[in-house]
Structures are given as structure tokens and as C-alpha cells.
Amino acid sequence: MSAENLGKIVAVGLIFSRGAPQEAAAAAMGLAFAVIPYVIFKVSSELEARAQRAEIIELLKRQQQQPQQ
Numbered sequence: 001m002s003a004e005n006l007g008k009i010v011a012v013g014l015i016f017s018r019g020a021p022q023e024a025a026a027a028a029m030g031l032a033f034a035v036i037p038y039v040i041f042k043v044s045s046e047l048e049a050r051a052q053r054a055e056i057i058e059l060l061k062r063q064q065q066q067p068q069q
Contacts (some may be wrong), residue, residue: 049054 013026 007030010026010030013029014023017023017026
């Protein structure tokens with residue numbers, strides 16, 4: 001979902017709200033639509049980076065253990 005579409009959804013929710021609780025709910029939903037996908041992506045990219053770092057460390061350890069010629 002693009003930021004433009006997200007903004008439209010939040011705007012419609014705020015326009016048709018009938019009070020502060022509904023406005024707060026619309027704002028919270030807008031934040032949830034933006035924040036939750038970001039957090040999921042960030043966690044997956046950090047896990048991938050961690051796995052890559054572990055692989056690099058393992059390769060460096062193997063290289064150090066090999067006898068020098």
C-alpha cells in the first residue's frame with residue numbers, strides 16, 4: 001500500500017468520524033498500516049544480516065585455521 005493511499009484512508013476516516021474516539025481510531029489505524037509492515041521488513045532484514053555476518057565470521061575462522069603456505 002502506498003503512502004498516498006494510506007493518507008487517503010486516514011483522511012476519509014477523519015472526515016467521516018463523529019467524535020474524538022473515532023478520530024483517534026482512524027489515526028491509530030493509519031499508524032498501524034504504516035508501522036507494522038515497516039517493523040516486519042526491518043526484522044526480516046536484520047535477521048538476514050545476522051545470518052550473513054555469521055557466515056562471514058565462519059569463513060574467516062576457516063581461513064585462519066588453514067596453514068599458511
